[in-house]
Amino acid sequence: MNYRQALGTSLRKIRKARGLSQESFMSISSRAHISMLERGLKGVTIEKMIEIAEVMGVHPLTVLLDSFSSYEGIAPEGLLKQIAQECEEIGTPG
Template sequence: MDYRQALGSSLRKIRKARGLSQESFMSISSRAHISMLERGLKGVTIEKMIEIAEVMRVHPLTVLLDSFSSYEGVTSERLLKQIAQEHEELGGD
């Protein structure tokens, strides 16, 4: 599975978990575009990811965490620890 497919799978999973149809995104994107994202046929900008996450009522990093977890075959807990460590090393609070 490549990263676009992992991201698409996460988008679909979260959308369905929230009880949303692809048509729920009509204010920000077409149903066809959402379908292509979910099938891994298109990439997404950070701006569009933020808009999609807002419709799904999740933080954009939740979508990315879920997709990278699948893509890398690791648990979300492991990724969160890695992110926290890297953030601290870079001077984060």
Template sequence: MATEHNLAGALRKARKARGLSQEDFSDVSSRTYLSSLERGLKNPTLDKLAELCEVMQVHPVTLLTLAYAGNARQADHVLAQVRRELETILSKVDL
């Protein structure tokens, strides 16, 4: 998997693509905190990431894929890798 990621840029890109302002997240985050996330100064917890994604109406995996891939072509590679890894993990676990 790629070692570099840009969660800050992915968050900003997804927010803008949804036509949302930083103030639109006021139910789950302060504008100052969201600004810090988008500038890469802070990293959200998984719970906070889920809340932010809920506001944007995107799955957290979508945002993480965007952070690791950056574009649609690379996203195909990332998602294919995730599928292979999930299949391997789940095939070795008693469910």
């Protein structure tokens, strides 16, 4: 599985968990575009990811965490720990 496929799988999983159809995103994107994202056929800009996450009612990082967790085969908790450590190393307040 490549990263686009992992991201698409996460988008579909979260969308379905929230009880949303692909048509729910019509205000920000076409059904065909959402379908291509979910199938890993298209990439997504950070701006579009923010809009999609807003429609789903989740933080954009939730989508990214879920997708990277699948892609790298690491539990989300492990990635969160790594992220917290890296933020501390670069001086990000938290």
